[in-house]
Amino acid sequence: MNCSIDYGSSVLRSLFRNPASPSRLCLSTSRSEYAVVPDTDSHRRALSSEGVPFAVCEGSLLVIGNDASRVRWISRLPASPLFADGRIPQTDAPARQMLYELTQAMLPELKCAGGVCVLTIPGAGQGESVTGLNAEFLTRLVRMRGYTPLVLGSAEAAMLSAGVDSRFTGVSVVIGAESVSWCVARRGLLLATDAISAGTRWMDLEIARAFGVQVWDASGRAYLDAERAGEWRRESGVDLRQPRDEQESLLSRLYAVLVQKLAEAITVAVGSVDPGLRPLEAVPVVLAGGGSLTAGLVDVMQASLREHEAGHQRYAVRVAVNAETAVVRGAYVYSELELAAGRPGAAA
Helix, strand or coil, rough: CEEEECCCCCCEEEEEEEEEEEEEEEEEECEEEEEEEEEEEHHHHHHHHHHCCCECCEEEEEEHHHHHHHHHHHHHHCCCCCHHHHHCCCHHHHHHHHHHHHHHCCCCCCCCCCEEEEECCCCCCHHHHHHHHHHHHHHHHHHEEEEEECCHHHHHHHHHHHCCCCCCCCCEEEEECCCEEEEEECCEEEEEEEECCCCCHHHHHHHHHCCCCECCCCCCCCCCCHHHHHHHHHHHCEECCCCCCCCHHHHHHHHHHHHHHHHHHHHHHHHHCCCCHCCCCEEEEEEEEHHHHHHHHHHHHHHHHHHHHHCCEEEEECCCHHHHHHHHHHHHHHHHHHHCCCCCCCCC
């Protein structure tokens, strides 16, 4: 059996064949966060009455994954990310245990020996020491489920799922919560890859800080509410080309900062890699990840790339179909390729 899991800093997603109907795929999704609730009889009764599962840890009740959003009304605190700053928690034992539990729940049980799981990891752009620790821990979790783990970059995975029309040639960009990953490929062959260690969570925190988006705990201490700022970013209908107020103008400027860095890095990479890209009338650029869905981003990215164009090189920017699941779908495609190639551990 083969499967994939995208360990996103905002959302975890896994994809695998339906055991009851192998011709169909199952997508499992969970928020990469947990909520902390005081351990009192009244709080336990409230959670039980709502059917919310919880764990007990050092005087607190922990609510994991998708259920965390259901308890905002009693937790009084923003949910805590399982990958703070895109990193595996080294000293937070409960968070590490929660990652184990989520991995066990999101990957199907193997019915026979063998099986490959292609996974993507957080921490892009933060150096080899961070990505190495992340990969070491998460591949161990996958092995504990019985699979042989294979690590794939997020942008490479997105190219596999969204680059069919361009014959897997061009640039793919994944705008995630903690980082923006990109790669340049020619017919599926990776030519260059890199990342920026800032993403939508950085934008959400800046919005919350600038406009006082806060939440208060029972003792009156204030915390920036990046989650509520993120909900506004996703649901307000903001268009980066036509901001309607100061808050939307700030978001447009924050996106412009990321896009400017991206455009500079991509144009330099395209100009220096295999000349096979240069004859293209326009290099395809596909955007994926939750941060790619903001209206106007394609035009902003297109304009920034145009500013950095060298010679007669042109770019054609678009957003991937089903952009939020492009990474996990591409990782699954890679697992199918491994299965077809008969790699060790890729038994059906």
